[in-house]
Amino acid sequence: MSLEHIKVIVFDLDGTLYEDTHHFDFYAERLKFRLSADKQHLFSKDYLSCKEHRHPLKTGRVYDAEEGLILVHMDGVVREAYRWNGEQISREKASEIYNEPINYDFKRFFSIGDPWWIPASIARHYGLSSERIYEAFLETRKFMLGPDFKMKKIPGLAEAIKAVRKKTDIVLYTNSSEEDSEGILTKLGLDGLFSLKIFNGKKPAKTVEWFTYIRDYFQVSFEEIMSVGDNWVNEIRPVKPLGCITAYIDAYDTGETAYTDFAVPTMRELLPVFKLISES
Ligand SMILES: [Mg+2]
Structure with missing residues (x-):
């Protein structure tokens, strides 16, 4: 070329x-802090499992907050769908739910294009609203611009x-x-x-x-x-x-x-x- x-x-x-990447841990903490007490340890467990690549939630995938499913797709056409525990749902069932291409609206469908969306999707999974997720993001940005965050x-x-x-x-x-x-x-x-x-x-x-x-x-x-x-x-x-x-x-x-x-x-x-x- x-x-x-x-x-x-x-x-x-x-x-x-x-x-x-250390600001992602800060972001995860700010998100966790906003969840109800009974959800916080579940959040931590899933976040760790994502960091160790043991979780179906991965960069490149999409999280469907309505169905609670994690999707492998190409240009919005869903090819595979996984439950939160990693179990794959059948192709028939997946094509029944996703009978047309999805688009990433960041309300129902979270495109995990980069690692910011991993802790955000976990928080969403445990019931945190988009507004509260955004608050945690703003706190993280403030931290990144401050003197304690060395780049x-x-x-x-x-x-x-x-x-x-x-x-x-x-x-x-x-x-x-x-x-x-x-x-x-x-x-x-x-x-x-x-x-x-x-x-x-x-x-x-x-x-x-x-x-x-x-x-x-x-x-x-x-x-x-x-x-x-x-x-x-x-x-x-x-x-x-x-x-x-x-x-x-x-x-x-x-x-x-x-x-x-x-x-x-x-x-x-x-x-x-x-x-x-x-x-x-
Ligand atoms: Mg980027």
Whole structure:
């Protein structure tokens, strides 16, 4: 694949420009604290079992809060469904319940595109409302922006972006708010590197709309845009059919390599690709 035609690189923020994960434990604690006392130990047990990959709730799947089922799907078409205890329900029963493609509304269907949605789905399973889940998320964000949360910079990333931005425009496209994103970029020493920043980006619903905006903003074609992210549903699946080059950081080993030009376990493995682009 030739890379010299790439003119714009679009980066996701969380899980892409940093790899820290210890805030998920903080988030899980804040969620647990909001559950009734009789549910708290069940929450902890399930969260631990997810962390040890013993639970059917996994990155890449969808949690159906109404049916209490965990779904394996492709583009919303349900292929397998599991009960909370890991038992698979029959294909007949699954196709009876899901006779048309599901869409992720984050009310009934929680797309577990990245690890934020694991503790959130467990909390939902034990009855916590979306509003209360959001409160716990805001507390976690506040913690992340505070002095006690030390973020590890990805070695070589800032240098690689600085080198590649001589050849391409660099865009941030995130579902996070401006305040949270700017705070995190400052902590990472990545502020000031982006030609354009899009916050509250409503991925995946608005991914195509925003990529069209980016294409028009920089007067390029989709083929000249590269999308980099750790959420296959948000950053890879919607833009590949447009013609974009895609780089998927599959930190949780979802194995979703369809539509991906590059699949790597960590951002570090992508740095040589940016080097190639900057030297092309
Ligand atoms: Mg992400």
